[in-house]
Amino acid sequence: MSTPPTLTINVEFGGGLELLFANQRKYQLSIPVLIPPDTTATPPSGSAPPPILSKPADITFLIRYLKENHLKERPELFVEGETVRPGILVLVNDTDWELEGEGDYALKEGDEIVFISTLHGG
Amino acid sequence: MDKGDKLPLEDYKRYGRQMILEGFGLSGQLKLQKASVVVVGAGGLGCPALQYLAAAGVGRLGIIDHDVVETSNLQRQILHNEQTVGMHKTESAAQAVRKINSRIKVDVITEPLSSLNATRVLQDYDIILDCTDNTPTRYLLSDTAVALGKPLVSGAAQRFHGQLCVYNLGPDGLCLRCLFPRPPTQTGTCEETGILGAVTGVIGNLQALEAIKIITGLHEKEPSMLIFSALGSPPFRSIKLGSKKPTCPACGKEGKKIGEIHEFDYVQFCGGPAPDWETQGLTDSEPGFRISVKELHNRLEGGDRLNVIDVRPRTEFGICQLPGSINVPLGELTANPSTYLPEDDKIETFIVCRLGNDSQIAAETLRSLDKDSPGTNKRTIKDVIGGLRAWSKDVDENFPVY
Numbered sequence: 001m002s003t004p005p006t007l008t009i010n011v012e013f014g015g016g017l018e019l020l021f022a023n024q025r026k027y028q029l030s031i032p033v034l035i036p037p038d039t040t041a042t043p044p045s046g047s048a049p050p051p052i053l054s055k056p057a058d059i060t061f062l063i064r065y066l067k068e069n070h071l072k073e074r075p076e077l078f079v080e081g082e083t084v085r086p087g088i089l090v091l092v093n094d095t096d097w098e099l100e101g102e103g104d105y106a107l108k109e110g111d112e113i114v115f116i117s118t119l120h121g122g
Numbered sequence: 123m124d125k126g127d128k129l130p131l132e133d134y135k136r137y138g139r140q141m142i143l144e145g146f147g148l149s150g151q152l153k154l155q156k157a158s159v160v161v162v163g164a165g166g167l168g169c170p171a172l173q174y175l176a177a178a179g180v181g182r183l184g185i186i187d188h189d190v191v192e193t194s195n196l197q198r199q200i201l202h203n204e205q206t207v208g209m210h211k212t213e214s215a216a217q218a219v220r221k222i223n224s225r226i227k228v229d230v231i232t233e234p235l236s237s238l239n240a241t242r243v244l245q246d247y248d249i250i251l252d253c254t255d256n257t258p259t260r261y262l263l264s265d266t267a268v269a270l271g272k273p274l275v276s277g278a279a280q281r282f283h284g285q286l287c288v289y290n291l292g293p294d295g296l297c298l299r300c301l302f303p304r305p306p307t308q309t310g311t312c313e314e315t316g317i318l319g320a321v322t323g324v325i326g327n328l329q330a331l332e333a334i335k336i337i338t339g340l341h342e343k344e345p346s347m348l349i350f351s352a353l354g355s356p357p358f359r360s361i362k363l364g365s366k367k368p369t370c371p372a373c374g375k376e377g378k379k380i381g382e383i384h385e386f387d388y389v390q391f392c393g394g395p396a397p398d399w400e401t402q403g404l405t406d407s408e409p410g411f412r413i414s415v416k417e418l419h420n421r422l423e424g425g426d427r428l429n430v431i432d433v434r435p436r437t438e439f440g441i442c443q444l445p446g447s448i449n450v451p452l453g454e455l456t457a458n459p460s461t462y463l464p465e466d467d468k469i470e471t472f473i474v475c476r477l478g479n480d481s482q483i484a485a486e487t488l489r490s491l492d493k494d495s496p497g498t499n500k501r502t503i504k505d506v507i508g509g510l511r512a513w514s515k516d517v518d519e520n521f522p523v524y
Binding site for chain 1: 163165166167168252253254255256257260277278279280281283284285301302303304305306307312315317322347349351354359360361362363364453
């Protein structure tokens with residue numbers, strides 16, 4: 001089987017969220033173009049029987065992917081269920097993800113996805 | 123503008139540099155003179171905001187805060203100074219503001235802002251500046267701004283980061299609840315996480331700027347949020363936001379669902395009162411598992427071989443540390459606890475941190491290793507009550523408190 005096609009996206013963390021990701025603010029990630037339609041499935045691995053890839057990778061997938069591959073500590077400060085915890089803004093190319101379909105936004109080559117923790121200090 | 127409107131003669135010289143700006147003019151200055159702005163919080167954000175609003179000639183400024191000036195404020199709260207430590211922040215800030223501009227009216231409001239008085243206290247002003255340091259007050263201010271139909275210029279800063287957003291501006295302007303219907307998890311204060319003074323300065327100045335733009339009619343009214351990170355390149359990022367959400371429980375078209383402001387428990391809504399870590403760190407909940415600083419001092423003097431682990435972050439360990447202690451940040455210790463217990467199980471382990479909370483977590487993690495391996499001798503693993511704060515208080519007054 002040939003390697004499934006991938007797309008390259010840029011991910012950035014801000015507002016202190018980078019502390020959960022080994023204090024690295026910027027990541028360039030190569031993620032699959034298509035993922036299994038079952039949203040609870042883990043990303044495809046080598047040994048399992050190849051799942052049917054029919055759904056475009058979306059931000060919900062990206063959140064899970066980041067949690068499983070790059071998150072270093074205190075996952076409860078990043079995720080809650082299938083989405084980000086309250087108080088985290090998600091930006092798709094500098095636009096609030098609410099205007100882009102939130103978790104259902106299908107990732108595109110070169111997208112910049114930013115996760116920013118809201119601050120309350122003063 | 124009335125045809126006869128003009129400024130006192132000396133103001134033409136005083137404000138001339140801004141009055142000659144395209145789109146500002148005499149009318150801009152007159153608008154500022156007639157305007158009133160209330161600044162909630164006279165701290166890291168409020169001080170620079172007040173400074174620029176006063177200098178620009180905003181006619182009336184309200185200053186709300188119930189804290190007094192502390193030495194640890196001076197690094198960023200630039201209207202306060204060594205002479206005003208111990209004074210109410212409102213008085214200290216008012217004093218500074220009057221020195222900048224003696225002709226503006228300054229209201230000093232030292233009563234704590236709550237859901238019971240917010241509407242009354244804020245209703246007299248045209249614009250509200252949120253320069254506070256806690257989530258419950260931020261939601262209270264947002265709901266009150268919606269109820270009173272006033273723009274809310276909200277600033278926040280922590281560590282090297284800052285954020286700026288104008289809520290409830292114009293008929294379509296979103297509010298805090300549109301953006302964050304559920305409050306964020308509490309993540310620590312400036313005392314716990316740190317803050318660079320110039321960062322609060324950047325955001326506080328921008329808050330003053332937004333207020334001046336709104337008053338003079340120069341504001342674009344496009345919903346956006348500005349994100350600042352001092353170490354980022356580029357340091358500023360502007361985010362496009364949506365309009366008011368129809369389903370918003372505070373400002374939505376479907377009507378208000380949060381009930382009356384004075385009946386709403388903002389503290390509970392935001393996860394309850396913020397913990398007092400210093401008191402908690404001193405509370406001896408599990409006798410036998412903890413050691414006092416005095417006792418630890420005696421043990422260190424006694425010359426036995428001890429394993430003293432300091433679980434603070436490396437940067438804090440670098441500021442000050444107990445002699446002979448080793449630094450293992452909490453995250454590293456809990457990730458790989460067995461590495462940090464001495465081979466010889468007779469050597470006692472003592473764990474210390476800043477206030478005596480993280481050390482309890484670390485000690486419990488190490489003790490659970492022993493529980494899981496019943497064959498070995500029980501080691502002595504204790505944490506230090508009250509941490510280094512207690513050490514400076516009860517053992518060595520020359521040990522730095524930060």
